[in-house]
Amino acid sequence: MQFSAAELARRLDLAVHGDPDIRVSGVATLARATRASLGFLANPRYRPQLAETQAGIVVMGAADAEGYTGTALVATDPYVAFARAAALFEARVAPAPGIHASAAIDPAAVVHPGAQVGAFASIGARSVVESGAVLGPGCVVGEDCVVGADCELGARVTLVRRVRLGRRVLIHPGAVLGADGFGLAMDAGRWLKVPQLGGVVVGDDCEVGANTTIDRGALDDTVLEDDVRLDNQIQIGHNVHIGAHTAMAGCSAVAGSARIGRYCLIGGGAGVLGHLELCDRVIVTAMSLVTHSIREPGEYSSGTPLMDNRSWRKSAARFKQLDALARRLGALRDN
């Protein structure tokens, strides 16, 4: 697969600066690129590499292209343009419809002949797998689930029960959707389990990372609206509702019944306590804990900065004295 700069410009609707006939056969970072590579500059952190790169063609913004002597494809958003370019070079395997001979399909399940079901997959009663859907090896779909058209479930994905996926949902290996929410009531000194009678509803074009868990609701459903993007090892509690186009980074977690708006960005390892509401376009930085509802868009944080351990110990000791210190300061000022 080879493309000239002119062909790429046409396919991606970009302008060419430099040699329109130069051809590339793959994509690479600026640091590793050869003459036959398409590179890109999107993160200003890597701008110094532009002078040194061997890349035959580089996707970049107009400002960077101005002084550039090599061949550039000029984009309003170089990262978006690069993503589209990279997709041209990606070897996608078309689904091979059919059910692997080893798969265990309940007689009361319905698998569309245009779907692909891998080795050692199980599908439970009253579940439906629609056209173009792909279930990887070892997937387990329980009862009363729907896998929408063109969904792709990697190896060993589990939908426990009452999980309904929209179209083109991509789920990475080991993810578990629809397990019991963590509902317990203390009753005479022992835990009593609260039945989890709801399901999970996932909108179109969502992505769920490897080993991520999304519990089903206690009464109502747990809901991901369209185009929600979850990284690996995320935990979504029962009855959580996540608005469209929200993205969450790895190891973040949302406790039960919290409601997160649209176009939010939740940083890695961040947490949201139960029953809170976050409005649209909230950004939570990595490893912050959201302890109250947020009604204004913007960026929110908790935690302390990284320090060498010796200095940190001093600050940490003083943190314990903060209230006393503030009172002393107040007393001094009042003198």
Added chain:
Amino acid sequence: MQFSAAELARRLDLAVHGDPDIRVSGVATLARATRASLGFLANPRYRPQLAETQAGIVVMGAADAEGYTGTALVATDPYVAFARAAALFEARVAPAPGIHASAAIDPAAVVHPGAQVGAFASIGARSVVESGAVLGPGCVVGEDCVVGADCELGARVTLVRRVRLGRRVLIHPGAVLGADGFGLAMDAGRWLKVPQLGGVVVGDDCEVGANTTIDRGALDDTVLEDDVRLDNQIQIGHNVHIGAHTAMAGCSAVAGSARIGRYCLIGGGAGVLGHLELCDRVIVTAMSLVTHSIREPGEYSSGTPLMDNRSWRKSAARFKQLDALARRLGALRDN
């Protein structure tokens, strides 16, 4: 399945206020309930919904029932009463004893004829599965394990080796019990693996969440006493001991050889360092880190409050100066 208020009151030992003959066919939140639903009010956060709810019957406390004009079931603990009521409406599938034709059972394993073993499950040498136990599709039970009577293992649960489960233990999909503890010694510039010779012992009525991991002990066993409840994606290190009736929320973690008491509540994402001891009835709030042993029951926390990022940056910068600030304050006072 339909129940009248009078029948529910009788089965759950509650008092009826209002119409004893009104019938409901399901359970729902106050916000979504219809005339045919049983609702409940346990969290005061949802009290305002009581005036608006369409629920035919609502479980509530005596104080809330006083002014209520609809039909109420009055409970000392409305959440417990609701949990019991919801269980009446839950469609439980009885285990279907037998071993799926595809399962791979070691000749030296013993599976009780009253147990159910799902598709693509493996059971290793010298392991025992007792009566009424259910192993979901793709479960892997290694060598020298015991799955006690009436245990329920969801899809793809793995017991690596020397894992002994009591009775009625419920384990959700993807959990891994009995993997090697993380034991390493640095030896001449390379890591030397420390053999992990112990096992895992889980008491009766425990629950283990999806994708949670519990390592086996290095020498002695890792132990969960009876009625311990673990949410999803929890990590329990080797030789940890967790007391009866303790509950841990999602993504929390306990490092090796720590000992946690009975009736503790560990918040989501919280951590406990290795070799520490927590007495009974300790509460650790979400994302706190326990860095020393705790000898008094009570609630413990670390971290800082959530702030808008701009304000947080100012506080964070000052945190680094805390020791100097405190010294300056001391010097001022001494003047």
Added chain:
Amino acid sequence: MQFSAAELARRLDLAVHGDPDIRVSGVATLARATRASLGFLANPRYRPQLAETQAGIVVMGAADAEGYTGTALVATDPYVAFARAAALFEARVAPAPGIHASAAIDPAAVVHPGAQVGAFASIGARSVVESGAVLGPGCVVGEDCVVGADCELGARVTLVRRVRLGRRVLIHPGAVLGADGFGLAMDAGRWLKVPQLGGVVVGDDCEVGANTTIDRGALDDTVLEDDVRLDNQIQIGHNVHIGAHTAMAGCSAVAGSARIGRYCLIGGGAGVLGHLELCDRVIVTAMSLVTHSIREPGEYSSGTPLMDNRSWRKSAARFKQLDALARRLGALRDN
């Protein structure tokens, strides 16, 4: 299996103090040891147990051995010596070469006759499994992977695609290597997926914990050098590079394109933001967040100390006022 103190001393190159003929048949903690056990004292926390232990033989340092009246094996590093001793008592099952009848092997995959492939394992096109490698039940190896000689993959390990393991790599159940990195570009109000064209390269003698995830690179590979040790539930983002002999504790995470040096120790639940660089021999304490590159070896921390919740609330409230407090202090001083 029994060894006398003299035999152990000879095999492990240690000195005996006391009775060279005393025999032990297993290993144990000081607290649980019997006359037939070999114990050890490495962590000074457990020194008081030395006076009480029933252990027939104890591995310890020279200083502890001086006043000890029982039989001691004296080691420069008692923990290393104990690890070696314990390995003598460990019952290791030799791999039984061969492919389980149920396994699904792509015709274009190559499995060495000296490898062992467990029940319900899948191996994809153009993948190679080398001699002495063991794949546990339910493992899924996708396309274009290499499982090096003498690797051991526990149950349900998944290598998604383009994952190349060196020799003697040990991977615990549920780990997922080579899933898509989390690469997204916002394009006209919707997320556009960035193709993840790289792979994962894992050096010799690495260990990967249960349910840990390591994403494949976007363009270049994600890399673990030799002897990297990862505990359970760790998340490694795309294009991360981890230097040889680095160890990371459970639930820690490294975001995309970060570069971690050799001989680093990353504490449990700690996080490293994307694109940062950590030099060799950096220690990050538990649940700290690394927000800038680190160029000096040493120990680094963030967070606040654990406090009782009532006191913590006061300090936390003052943290929000820190900048104002510091300004007031400055004003006082300037008076």
